[in-house]
Amino acid sequence: MRYIDPHIHMVSRTTDDYQRMAQSGCVAVTEPAFWAGFDRSSAQGFFDYFRQLTEYEPRRAALFGIRHFTWLCINPKEADDPAFAREVVSIIPEFLKCDTVLGIGEIGLNKNTRNELIILEEQIALAERYNQLVLVHTPHLEDKRKGTRLIMDALSASNIDPGKILIDHVEEHTVAEVLDRGFWAGMTLYPDTKMTPQRATDVIEMYGSERIWMNSAGDWGCSDPLAVPKARLEMTRRGHSMALVDKVTFDNPLSFLSQSPRFHL
Amino acid sequence: MTQVNATCPMTREQVVNQYFLEHRAKLLDIAAFLDRLDRTQGPGSADFRETAMKEAVRILIDGQPQRAKRVLDILSDSTTELPQSAHGMKGASGAVRPVAASTGGAK
Ligand SMILES: [Zn+2]
Numbered sequence: 001m002r003y004i005d006p007h008i009h010m011v012s013r014t015t016d017d018y019q020r021m022a023q024s025g026c027v028a029v030t031e032p033a034f035w036a037g038f039d040r041s042s043a044q045g046f047f048d049y050f051r052q053l054t055e056y057e058p059r060r061a062a063l064f065g066i067r068h069f070t071w072l073c074i075n076p077k078e079a080d081d082p083a084f085a086r087e088v089v090s091i092i093p094e095f096l097k098c099d100t101v102l103g104i105g106e107i108g109l110n111k112n113t114r115n116e117l118i119i120l121e122e123q124i125a126l127a128e129r130y131n132q133l134v135l136v137h138t139p140h141l142e143d144k145r146k147g148t149r150l151i152m153d154a155l156s157a158s159n160i161d162p163g164k165i166l167i168d169h170v171e172e173h174t175v176a177e178v179l180d181r182g183f184w185a186g187m188t189l190y191p192d193t194k195m196t197p198q199r200a201t202d203v204i205e206m207y208g209s210e211r212i213w214m215n216s217a218g219d220w221g222c223s224d225p226l227a228v229p230k231a232r233l234e235m236t237r238r239g240h241s242m243a244l245v246d247k248v249t250f251d252n253p254l255s256f257l258s259q260s261p262r263f264h265l
Numbered sequence: 266m267t268q269v270n271a272t273c274p275m276t277r278e279q280v281v282n283q284y285f286l287e288h289r290a291k292l293l294d295i296a297a298f299l300d301r302l303d304r305t306q307g308p309g310s311a312d313f314r315e316t317a318m319k320e321a322v323r324i325l326i327d328g329q330p331q332r333a334k335r336v337l338d339i340l341s342d343s344t345t346e347l348p349q350s351a352h353g354m355k356g357a358s359g360a361v362r363p364v365a366a367s368t369g370g371a372k
Contacts, residue, residue: 080351111351112342141357145341173337198284199333205272237283239274 001025001246004253005228007106007135007168007186007215009034010057010068011049017218017225022064024229028265030257031057032071032106032135037220039078043087046074050091054098069263071105071135072096079119080111089123096130102260103127105135106168109147112139117150124158133260134165135186138174140193148174152181164259168215169194175207184256188217189227197231201238209244213252269330295322317360 002025010018010031021029031053033046040046053070061068072095074088095101104127109116127134134155139147148167155165167178168186171194178185187203188194195203200214216227224230228249235245257263273280302315311319321336329335340360348354355362 111354111357112347113351113354114347114349116351117347139357141359142340142342142361143357145338146344150347171337172331172334173341202273202333205274206269 001229001232002027003228003232003246003249004028004030004257005216005218005225006030006166006213006253006257007032007188007217008225009217009219010061011036011052012220013218013225015060015063018061018064018066021225022066024226026066026228028067028069028253029061030069030071030102030135030253032137033073034075034106034137034219035077043084043091046088047091050095054095054100058100067265069100069102069257070098071103071133072101073104073107073123074119075106076108076110076116076120076137076139080113080115082115082118085119086122089119089126092126093130096132099262102257102262103133103135104130105133106137107134108137108151109139109143110137112143112147112150117154120151121154121157124154124160128158128160133257134160136165136167138167138169140169144169144171145173148178152177152183155183156181163211166213166256169217170203171195172199172203175203175212179207179211184211184213187212187214189214189224189231190217191222191224197227197234200231201234201240204235204244204248209247209252211252211256212248213256214248313363314358314360 005021005026008029008031010029033049033053036049040049050072053072057070058068072092074085079085104123107120107123109120124134136151138144138151151167155162162182163184166184166186169188170178170185175185187200189197189200194217204212214228214231216225217223218225218227232245232249236242275283317340321339324332324335324339342361
């Protein structure tokens with residue numbers, strides 16, 4: 001078996017995690033730029049982070065036969081100061097030339113503020129200008145439904161094909177709108193704030209397996225880098241076909257990500 | 266577009282056999298959490314999260330479909346205003362905080 005974990009923050013994981021993921025069938029990961037658990041004090045901090053994502057992590061993953069790709073942006077949590085955010089956004093274009101960068105992400109909203117929305121719109125424009133795929137973070141908990149709608153409205157106001165945009169961290173109250181509006185949907189298997197493998201499997205049963213994937217979003221918080229193989233097991237335990245299991249954990253991410261000429265296995 | 270009928274490949278008996286113990290344990294966790302609230306020391310009235318949870322629990326036994334979605338809807342912000350900045354705002358708490366509330370709050 002082989003699978004792709006299309007959203008995982010490997011900078012926060014140990015090398016042992018790469019090894020266990022490879023042993024579990026992981027052949028590729030994509031890592032969006034995100035909040036590191038603390039606010040960086042300067043744009044230079046992001047420059048170093050982008051170097052880590054584009055230079056160091058691909059080499060560490062390759063030790064275990066895993067391909068590592070990345071997405072770049074300023075995350076919504078650190079985008080509340082527009083002047084600072086613009087300084088960070090200005091260094092992204094030079095990194096878009098790197099051959100493992102798939103697009104802009106994970107952009108989105110955190111507390112659904114006007115400042116976050118301004119920077120979201122500017123990064124959507126950046127993705128449009130450079131013809132990039134987009135990976136979207138939606139807010140957690142009580143802010144998710146409102147934030148997801150605001151984000152979809154901002155995306156729909158651009159000229160980016162919704163088929164080139166994946167909206168992540170969907171749950172039962174947002175998945176239908178995301179799919180109905182033509183976007184791809186990501187389900188994040190995360191112990192406290194998002195989905196269990198059981199609920200993710202329920203969503204696939206109810207909403208189908210088109211334009212949807214699963215990821216672990218493994219990061220510095222309580223999270224599980226083996227969440228995707230655990231969801232595969234949950235699906236097979238229920239009697240779903242291997243073809244369906246492979247579709248949502250391998251074929252679908254492959255289809256979406258292959259819209260970038262940079263993605264290959 | 267939501268298909269709710271006959272979308273799980275298992276029989277009712279198989280689902281109960283496979284998941285009952287797991288969810289029995291989660292049910293007991295909720296029961297013990299509510300008991301723990303009753304056993305707390307000092308003053309304090311139900312905060313918005315407790316109230317929201319009790320409202321959500323009613324959905325579990327109303328016999329209607331889409332329970333997970335409806336529970337999430339109860340726990341979702343329905344306002345349309347956008348604050349300018351997140352500066353000074355509390356982190357997400359998992360339920361909708363009343364506008365005037367100034368105490369409590371998870372990180
Ligand atoms: Zn993430």
